[in-house]
Structure formats: structure tokens, C-alpha cells
Amino acid sequence: MKKVNIGLIGFGTIGSGVAEVLENRQKFIREHSGLDVAIKWVCDKNHAVLKKVRLGQTKITSNAYDVLRDKNIDIVIELIGGTKEAKDVIVKAIKAKKHVVTANKALLALYGREIFKIADKNSIMVRFGASVGGGIPIIRALREGFISNRLDRIYGIINGTSNFILTKMADGKYDFGKALREAQEKGFAERNPELDISGMDSAHKLAILILIGFRFPINFKDIYVEGIGGIEAGDIEYAKEYGYTIKLLAIAKRNNGRLEARVHPTLLPNAHVLSNVSGIYNAIHIKGDLIGESLFYGEGAGKFPTAGTVVSDIIDIGSRLRTESKDYILVSDSENKLSGIKKIGEIRTRYYARFSAIDKPGVLAKISGILARHNISIASVTQKERKTAQVVPIVMMTHEVLEADMQKAIRTIDNLDIIKDKSIRIKVESE
Amino acid sequence: MKKVNIGLIGFGTIGSGVAEVLENRQKFIREHSGLDVAIKWVCDKNHAVLKKVRLGQTKITSNAYDVLRDKNIDIVIELIGGTKEAKDVIVKAIKAKKHVVTANKALLALYGREIFKIADKNSIMVRFGASVGGGIPIIRALREGFISNRLDRIYGIINGTSNFILTKMADGKYDFGKALREAQEKGFAERNPELDISGMDSAHKLAILILIGFRFPINFKDIYVEGIGGIEAGDIEYAKEYGYTIKLLAIAKRNNGRLEARVHPTLLPNAHVLSNVSGIYNAIHIKGDLIGESLFYGEGAGKFPTAGTVVSDIIDIGSRLRTESKDYILVSDSENKLSGIKKIGEIRTRYYARFSAIDKPGVLAKISGILARHNISIASVTQKERKTAQVVPIVMMTHEVLEADMQKAIRTIDNLDIIKDKSIRIKVESE
Numbered sequence: 001m002k003k004v005n006i007g008l009i010g011f012g013t014i015g016s017g018v019a020e021v022l023e024n025r026q027k028f029i030r031e032h033s034g035l036d037v038a039i040k041w042v043c044d045k046n047h048a049v050l051k052k053v054r055l056g057q058t059k060i061t062s063n064a065y066d067v068l069r070d071k072n073i074d075i076v077i078e079l080i081g082g083t084k085e086a087k088d089v090i091v092k093a094i095k096a097k098k099h100v101v102t103a104n105k106a107l108l109a110l111y112g113r114e115i116f117k118i119a120d121k122n123s124i125m126v127r128f129g130a131s132v133g134g135g136i137p138i139i140r141a142l143r144e145g146f147i148s149n150r151l152d153r154i155y156g157i158i159n160g161t162s163n164f165i166l167t168k169m170a171d172g173k174y175d176f177g178k179a180l181r182e183a184q185e186k187g188f189a190e191r192n193p194e195l196d197i198s199g200m201d202s203a204h205k206l207a208i209l210i211l212i213g214f215r216f217p218i219n220f221k222d223i224y225v226e227g228i229g230g231i232e233a234g235d236i237e238y239a240k241e242y243g244y245t246i247k248l249l250a251i252a253k254r255n256n257g258r259l260e261a262r263v264h265p266t267l268l269p270n271a272h273v274l275s276n277v278s279g280i281y282n283a284i285h286i287k288g289d290l291i292g293e294s295l296f297y298g299e300g301a302g303k304f305p306t307a308g309t310v311v312s313d314i315i316d317i318g319s320r321l322r323t324e325s326k327d328y329i330l331v332s333d334s335e336n337k338l339s340g341i342k343k344i345g346e347i348r349t350r351y352y353a354r355f356s357a358i359d360k361p362g363v364l365a366k367i368s369g370i371l372a373r374h375n376i377s378i379a380s381v382t383q384k385e386r387k388t389a390q391v392v393p394i395v396m397m398t399h400e401v402l403e404a405d406m407q408k409a410i411r412t413i414d415n416l417d418i419i420k421d422k423s424i425r426i427k428v429e430s431e
Numbered sequence: 432m433k434k435v436n437i438g439l440i441g442f443g444t445i446g447s448g449v450a451e452v453l454e455n456r457q458k459f460i461r462e463h464s465g466l467d468v469a470i471k472w473v474c475d476k477n478h479a480v481l482k483k484v485r486l487g488q489t490k491i492t493s494n495a496y497d498v499l500r501d502k503n504i505d506i507v508i509e510l511i512g513g514t515k516e517a518k519d520v521i522v523k524a525i526k527a528k529k530h531v532v533t534a535n536k537a538l539l540a541l542y543g544r545e546i547f548k549i550a551d552k553n554s555i556m557v558r559f560g561a562s563v564g565g566g567i568p569i570i571r572a573l574r575e576g577f578i579s580n581r582l583d584r585i586y587g588i589i590n591g592t593s594n595f596i597l598t599k600m601a602d603g604k605y606d607f608g609k610a611l612r613e614a615q616e617k618g619f620a621e622r623n624p625e626l627d628i629s630g631m632d633s634a635h636k637l638a639i640l641i642l643i644g645f646r647f648p649i650n651f652k653d654i655y656v657e658g659i660g661g662i663e664a665g666d667i668e669y670a671k672e673y674g675y676t677i678k679l680l681a682i683a684k685r686n687n688g689r690l691e692a693r694v695h696p697t698l699l700p701n702a703h704v705l706s707n708v709s710g711i712y713n714a715i716h717i718k719g720d721l722i723g724e725s726l727f728y729g730e731g732a733g734k735f736p737t738a739g740t741v742v743s744d745i746i747d748i749g750s751r752l753r754t755e756s757k758d759y760i761l762v763s764d765s766e767n768k769l770s771g772i773k774k775i776g777e778i779r780t781r782y783y784a785r786f787s788a789i790d791k792p793g794v795l796a797k798i799s800g801i802l803a804r805h806n807i808s809i810a811s812v813t814q815k816e817r818k819t820a821q822v823v824p825i826v827m828m829t830h831e832v833l834e835a836d837m838q839k840a841i842r843t844i845d846n847l848d849i850i851k852d853k854s855i856r857i858k859v860e861s862e
Contacts, residue, residue: 021579021721027766032578032646129576135722137568137576145560145568147463148452148742215463273728276707283726290452290739291566291729295714297704298725308721311579320751336459 001030004037004318007067007098009089010079011044014103014130016052017307018077022314023054029311035318041067064089068096075317077310078102087111094124099321101313103130103306109207109220116211125320127313132158132205135305136298137312138284142213149288150336151213155429156250158205160280160300161189161196162228166246166265167278170236176229188280188301198227199248199263206250206263209284214252216259216338224344226264230424238384238395239267239352239426245275246426258342267352267428345404350379350428355394355413356421359387363418364394370416374409376401391420397428432461435468435749438498438529440520441510442475445534445561447483448738449508453745454485460742466749472498495520499527506748508741509533518542525555530752532744534561534737540638540651547642556751558744563589563636566736567729568743569715573644580719581767582644586860587681589636591711591731592620592627593659597677597696598709601667607660619711619732629658630679630694637681637694640715645683647690647769655775657695661855669815669826670698670783670857676706677857689773698783698859776835781810781859786825786844787852790818794849795825801847805840807832822851828859 006022008015022029022037030036042053043061050060059066067073068089076093078100080086086107093100100119102108108115108131119126129139142151157163161183168179180197183189195201203225210218228248239246244267253260268275273295277283282300287293299305357363368378381396398406410423437453439446453460453468461467473484474492481491490497498504499520507524509531511517517538521531531550533539539546539562550557560570573582588594592614599610611628614620626632634656641649659679670677675698684691699706704726708714713731718724730736788794799809812827829837841854 025579028581029579031765135719136725137572140571140576141568144747145571145743146739147746148456148460148739150459273707276704288566288739290735292733292736294567294727294729296725296727299723302723304721305723308577308579308719312576315578316575 001036002034002318002321004035004074004314004321005040005072006037006075006077006314007041007043007070007073008039008077008079009043009064009067010081011042011049011053012079012081013303014306014310015042015044015077015079017303018079018310019053021304021307021311029315033315033319035315037314037318040073041070043067068092068098073098074321075099075101075314077314078104079310080104083107083110087115090115091118094119094122094126097122097124099125099317101127101310101317103128103310105131105201105204105208109204112208112211113217125317127317128208129313130306130309132208133282133284133296133298134300134302135308136282136284136296136300137309138296139208139212141296142209146286146288146291149290151286151288152254153287153431154209154213154250154252155274155285156202156206156209157247157274157277157281157283158250158300159196159199159202159248160282161193162199162202162248163277163282164188164280165197166228166231166236166248169231169233170240170245175233176231197229199225200227202248202250202263206252206261209250210252210259210261213286214254214259214338218259218261218341222261222341224262224264228265230422231265232424234393235352235354235424235426238354242352242397243270244268244352244428245270245272247274247277249274249429251429254338255342257339259338259340260342260347262344262347265426267426269430272430345402345407347403348400349403350400350430351398351406352426352428353396353398353410354424355419356391356423357394358418358420359383359390359392360418366416366418367394367413370412371398371409374405376405376409432467433465433749433752435466435505435745435752436471436503437468437506437508437745438472438474438501438504439470439508439510440474440495440498441512442473442480442484443510443512444734445737445741446473446475446508446510448734449510449741450484452735452738452742460746464746464750466746468745468749471504472501474498499523499529504529505752506530506532506745508745509535510741511535514538514541518546521546522549525550525553525557528553528555530556530748532558532741532748534559534741536562536632536635536639540635543639543642544648556748558748559639560744561737561740563639564713564715564727564729565731565733566739567713567715567727567731568740569727570639570643572727573640577717577719577722580721582717582719583685584718584862585640585644585681585683586705586716587633587637587640588678588705588708588712588714589681589731590627590633590679591713592624593630593633593679594708594713595619595711596628597659597662597667597679600662600664601671601676606664607662628660630656633679633681633694637683637692640681641683641690641692644717645685645690645769649690649692649772653692653772655693655695659696661853662696663855665824666783666785666855666857669785673783673828674701675699675783675859676701676703678705678708680705680860682860685769686773688770690769690771691773691778693775693778696857698857700861703861776833776838778834779831780834781831781861782829782837783857783859784827784829784841785855786850787822787854788825789849789851790814790821790823791849797847797849798825798844801843802829802840805836807836807840
């Protein structure tokens with residue numbers, strides 16, 4: 001039996017879940033992996049939390065360096081969160097020749113390349129399956145299952161909070177605020193939901209998917225990010241009339257040798273497999289040149305789905321311990337190398353747009369004239385209500401247009417006297 | 432760079448696909464795995480086929496023993512198909528201390544336990560990702576990603592031919608024969624489609640999923656198998672009226688310490704995530720105690736999806752070559768051990784049933800009387816047409832009943848004079 005000693009740093013929801021799984025399934029894990037995984041240390045700044053650790057052979061500390069100093073520790077599990085201290089712990093662990101498992105998406109999105117470089121230099125394995133998709137083994141699939149594929153596209157619904165809110169709004173009777181409150185009451189959304197609804201959390205995960213799937217060294221700030229804050233129940237309703245569902249999508253797409261990398265609310269055809277992913281579920285839709293299209297779907301968060309993935313990372317490292325094992329994460333695809341990022345202004349998509357205009361003769365002519373001057377051609381337009389001299393929504397679908405043109409046109413339109421509220425534009429994906 | 436020498440035995444569609452991928456992506460694979468994979472031998476009985484091999488350093492032979500004798504071969508790729516010769520090749524390869532990659536589902540369904548036992552004794556790795564789901568990395572997910580989970584259920588749409596036929600029939604205008612012919616014309620179905628439409632192919636794959644997912648040493652013949660041959664377009668139509676879609680489902684389910692293992696046409700609620708899996712696509716829906724529900728979806732067959740998976744298995748073994756690596760496939764879960772198979776007669780489900788009866792007074796009373804005597808209670812019943820003294824379909828949904836009772840009742844009903852055709856019963860799953 002191969003002995004694997006781990007140090008658990010951060011004993012919050014996921015950390016205590018990992019401890020529970022390892023404790024309750026010790027025998028199970030031994031039988032199915034040949035590994036005897038023992039938690040040697042639990043570290044948390046919060047002394048109250050440490051009291052919950054069932055001791056046995058486990059030592060507790062509030063100082064991460066106690067763990068990093070211990071020569072017997074094979075794997076450090078970083079579950080502190082945040083980017084400052086967590087980065088410090090991981091880098092020091094790698095330099096102390098300890099393998100690392102982390103679920104820290106923000107950290108990897110911002111400093112992944114740096115960390116993987118240090119790990120590579122030290123021949124240390126870093127596993128981070130739980131950083132994207134909770135219980136969905138998407139990272140492992142991209143790193144191993146699809147290793148011989150050249151990816152063409154990733155579409156991800158990878159933020160459960162946003163998807164819950166959009167699903168509730170689509171079911172009717174919920175506006176954004178009520179849907180968010182329900183998400184918070186049910187524990188799906190944080191007290192401060194900004195990271196989720198701003199699209200930032202999705203962007204963190206997208207950065208990791210790009211690094212692993214496209215092997216492209218993306219700078220996090222190059223990802224275009226737009227959250228769901230501007231979506232109104234009416235937009236979901238109008239989109240439905242056109243045959244579309246609105247989802248917060250994380251998109252990475254090979255486009256003529258460059259990469260599109262963007263997170264934004266997106267109209268997807270109702271028949272698209274991602275349109276039916278509802279509530280807190282996550283899904284990642286991959287297109288690769290060998291596999292064709294593939295979808296992974298499951299619980300994208302939660303204590304046990306995430307803890308289960310952390311444990312499978314531990315077992316993966318354990319099974320490769322004391323062997324010559326390199327990660328090859330940072331090695332780019334030199335044959336199909338992407339030359340850079342396609343800027344958001346250069347991207348062409350179709351659009352849904354909603355204008356809040358005073359209902360009077362000539363309004364539509366004015367708006368469509370501005371659109372035409374910016375090379376935007378309208379596929380269909382509906383004035384949803386008629387209330388002379390009052391504000392009514394004008395809703396349209398465009399043909400494919402350049403984002404930069406769309407931005408300029410909307411700025412010009414929003415300056416018109418007849419426009420009474422910020423205009424809404426949502427990109428369409430229909431592949 | 433670690434050198435990995437492989438011998439490819441069987442150079443049909445998948446075999447030549449593997450050779451193409453390894454050849455075209457040599458550099459890519461080197462960069463991303465640190466492995467230099469070289470095809471040392473290609474073996475096929477068919478001499479004409481061997482002429483297509485691009486030589487370089489590759490030797491060709493029609494005798495598999497040339498490959499097995501070569502001391503430099505690290506991995507043997509068995510793509511012969513069939514169970515007799517393929518088994519012989521694999522067992523001899525293992526005994527010659529060569530690791531094995533195979534896509535042979537029938538072989539593993541019938542002799543998997545025996546092969547894994549020999550592999551374990553010889554400390555040899557056997558990989559078979561391509562045996563289920565083509566390009567979908569479900570085997571890897573079950574073996575590694577979900578390793579710390581206790582599975583509760585697997586639902587699989589794992590035969591593309593059957594799913595294509597059922598989808599075409601559901602779209603309307605196609606009967607079974609026309610749908611099958613189109614599948615054959617498009618190359619989705621074999622000239623002899625028996626293995627697919629009889630449910631046997633799904634059962635082979637289910638046996639493998641059970642072995643890996645539930646770690647239960649199933650005997651293939653203990654799987655209940657029923658194909659789609661009896662389904663008529665009308666059944667699909669009537670099921671739709673009740674809010675259901677008919678799919679050929681492979682089911683493995685933990686049920687009070689025993690395992691249900693069955694393949695049969697199944698009514699699934701339209702809103703079920705599997706109801707929307709159409710055409711040749713495959714999908715596997717997993718329920719585990721940590722991950723909750725998870726779905727994998729993609730192309731379940733085809734040259735390149737399958738070849739890609741074979742190549743990722745090669746890379747997986749390659750990355751563990753010359754390390755102490757055991758498979759732990761046969762080790763059962765001693766804590767949550769399943770005590771046996773639940774026989775089909777003992778299984779309780781709801782049913783859709785269709786009776787072809789002469790339309791005359793008292794017919795329904797007769798049928799429902801027999802059902803009642805067998806403890807079968809009817810949830811709803813519709814006589815679809817009225818044509819006095821002619822044969823009309825009587826369609827019903829039952830409450831939950833015991834399969835054994837249903838079988839007996841149907842036998843009795845089918846013996847009635849008023850019944851003019853074999854009655855149809857289809858199980859319902861709604862979890």
C-alpha cells in the first residue's frame with residue numbers, strides 16, 4: 001500500500017468536505033487506488049474551525065508554514081481562496097517539492113502561468129479539477145481524454161448563480177431582484193453576488209479552460225466580460241418569441257488563427273443543447289477536430305461535488321507519486337499556434353437589441369438610419385406596444401455585424417432625445 | 432523524451448484512424464505528453480489493407496505473433512474485433528508483459544473479468560476508453576474523475592443506430608423500416624443491424640460501465656436485454672401524448688443492495704435531459720452520492736472520435752510506463768458491496784402498454800379485469816380509434832407494477848380471442 005500524506009490548508013466548506021470524504025471512504029479509496037491517504041495537517045486561520053477537526057493522527061495549526069515545513073507531506077491541498085496568501089502557499093509548497101491540489105479559480109486565472117512554470121521547473125504536479133465545474137470532470141477530460149484533439153470551441157455555462165437567476169426569470173413571474181434574493185435564500189448566491197453576476201467568476205473559469213484546452217497563455221484582462229445585470233425579464237420574453245434562450249455564456253473560439261475569449265449574456269436557439277441547462281447546473285460544450293461535439297453537464301458547485309473532485313485529484317497525484325511525472329500544461333501547440341486574441345471590437349455576431357424610445361412617428365426611421373450608417377442590417381424588428389408619446393420597447397434582431405460598429409451605433413442612438421433609457425444589445429450564437 | 436513503441440493489431444477503420452492521428456500529431460503529442468509514440472508494427476489478416484500502411488519505421492505482418500514476440504513493443508493495440516482471436520491476442524500480450532489498449536466491447540463484456548485478472552497478476556495496464564461512447568471520456572470519468580463516488584445509477588443512450596432510428600420515427604413520417612434503411616444509407620447502421628437494434632451492443636457497453644462504475648463482477652447473461660424491433664411509430668406518438676419520449680436505455684441501478692441491469696426501450700418524461708439526445712448522439716447520465724447528477728454527451732462512434740480516445744489511452748499508459756502502476760479494476764467496493772442482480776421479474780416500474788383488440792363492448796373490461804387480477808392498476812387508458820368490429824389500439828399507462836406480474840398478465844391477455852396482435856409493453860423511468 002502506497003502511503004500519501006496530505007496537508008489541508010483552508011478548512012471551510014470544501015476543506016471540511018474533503019476531510020469527510022477521505023475519512024468516510026478510507027477503505028474504499030484504499031481498495032480502488034492502492035493508496036493510503038492520510039491527512040497529516042489541517043491548517044486554518046480560524047481557531048474555532050480547527051476545533052471541528054477529528055484528530056486521530058491529524059495535527060492542527062493556524063500557520064501554513066507548519067505544513068510546508070513538514071518533510072513527510074506529499075501533497076498540499078490549497079483551499080484558502082483569495083489570491084495573495086494562496087499564491088504564496090502554493091509557490092512555497094512547490095519549492096518545498098510538495099505536489100499541489102487547488103480549487104482556486106481566481107488564482108489560476110491570474111497567476112496560473114506563473115505557478116505552472118514554477119511547478120514545471122521543480123517537476124511538481126499541480127491539479128485543479130475542482131476549479132471549474134465542481135463535480136464535472138471537465139479539466140481532466142481536456143487534459144487527458146481529449147489530449148489528441150485540436151479544440152475549435154468551448155461554450156460554457158459555468159456560473160450556477162447566474163444560470164439560476166436567468167432560469168427563474170425565464171420561468172416568468174420573477175424579475176432580476178427577486179430571482180437573486182431567492183438564489184441567496186437557497187444558498188446558491190453569496191451575500192455579495194458581484195463576482196457571479198458580473199461574469200467575473202465565469203471569466204476566471206474560462207481563463208483556465210483556455211489555458212488547458214487551447215494551451216494558449218491568455219492574459220486574464222484580455223477576456224471580454226459582461227454580466228447579466230442589464231438583462232430584464234422583457235428581454236428574455238422577447239428573445240423567446242424569436243426562438244432563443246438567454247444564457248450567460250463563456251466562449252472561447254478559434255477564429256482564423258486567433259482566439260475569441262469572451263463572457264456575456266448570449267441568445268442561443270431554443271433547440272441548442274445548452275438552452276436546456278437550467279437552474280444551478282453547469283454545462284460545458286466542446287468542439288474538437290477529432291471528437292466532434294461533446295457536452296459535460298452536472299452540478300458546478302457545492303460541498304460534495306467539489307470535494308469529490310479534489311479527492312480524485314489527490315488520488316491522481318498519489319498514483320503518480322515518486323514516478324517521473326511532468327504536467328506539460330504550459331506547452332503550447334506549436335503547429336496550430338494561436339497568434340493572439342481577437343479583440344471584442346473585431347468580433348462579428350448577430351444581435352438582439354432593445355431600444356426604449358418615445359412612441360412617435362419617425363422614431364424607427366431614425367434608429368434604423370443610424371444602424372444602416374454603421375453597416376448594421378436589421379433582420380426583423382418589432383415595436384412591442386403602442387402608447388403614443390410614451391416610452392415603448394423597440395426590439396430587433398440584426399444580421400451579422402461587427403461589435404465595434406454596434407458599439408458606435410448604440411452610443412449614437414443613446415444620445416438621441418427620443419431614447420429614454422440605455423439600449424440593450426445581446427450577442428447571438430447559433431452554432 | 433520517453434519512447435513508447437506500439438503494435439497495432441487490426442487495421443480497419445479505427446486502426447487506420449489511430450495511425451493517422453499518431454502520424455499527423457506526432458509533434459503535438461510529443462509536446463503535450465512528453466512521449467514519442469512510434470508504431471513499430473501494423474498487423475492485419477487482410478494483405479490489401481496492409482498496403483495502405485505508410486511505412487517509415489513501421490513493419491507490417493499478417494501474423495499477430497510477430498508483434499507479440501517483439502521485445503521492444505510496450506503497448507499492443509487490439510482492434511481486431513470479435514471475441515475469439517482478440518482474446519487470445521490480448522491474453523498473450525499481457526503474458527508477454529505488454530500493456531493493452533482495446534476498443535472491443537463484446538470481448539470485455541464477456542471476458543473482461545478474466546482479462547483484468549490476468550492483467551492484475553502481471554502488473555499490466557489495460558485501457559478501453561473507446562469501448563463505450565466513442566469520443567466521450569466516460570470510462571476515464573468513472574475510473575478516475577468519480578473514483579471517490581458511490582454510484583447510484585447509470586442511464587445510457589449508448590447505441591447510435593437505435594437512437595437514430597427512434598429519433599427519425601419520432602420526427603414523424605418514418606416507420607421502423609424506412610428509418611433503418613436511412614441509417615444504413617448514411618453509414619450509421621451495419622448491413623446486418625441485429626447487434627444494434629436487438630439491444631445487444633448496448634448491453635455489452637452496459638456490462639463494462641457496471642464493471643467500472645459499480646465495481647460489480649456482472650455476468651453478461653444476467654443483463655436483461657430487449658431491443659427496439661417491436662416499437663411502432665404509433666407507440667412513439669401515443670407516448671408523446673402522455674408527455675414521454677421513447678429511448679433505448681441501458682440502465683444500472685443500485686436497489687436495496689442489489690443491482691438492476693437492463694437494456695430496453697423506455698419512456699422518459701419529455702423534460703428529462705436524455706429525452707433531448709437525438710440522432711446518432713450518445714449520452715450517459717450518472718448519479719453518484721458526491722457528484723449528484725452528471726451527463727456526458729457526444730459522438731458515440733465514428734472513426735476519429737474513437738481513434739482519438741484510443742490515442743488518449745495510449746498516452747495515459749505511456750505516461751505511467753515503467754512506473755509501478757496497477758489498475759484496481761476488479762477490486763469491488765467491500766463496504767457498499769452489491770449482493771447480486773435483481774432479476775427482471777422482480778423489478779417494479781410503471782408501464783406504457785398497447786393492446787390490439789377488436790372494438791366491441793366489454794373488451795376494455797376484459798383486459799382491465801385480467802390486469803387487476805395481476806395487481807396491475809391502470810393510471811389512464813385511451814382507446815385511440817373507434818371502428819366497430821375491427822382491430823383498434825387500446826393504449827394505457829399503469830401505476831408501478833412488478834415485471835413478473837406484467838409478463839403474466841400480458842401472456843393471458845394475448846391469449847384472448849379479441850386480441851389480434853402481440854401486445855406491447857414499455858417500461859417508464861422518470862427519475
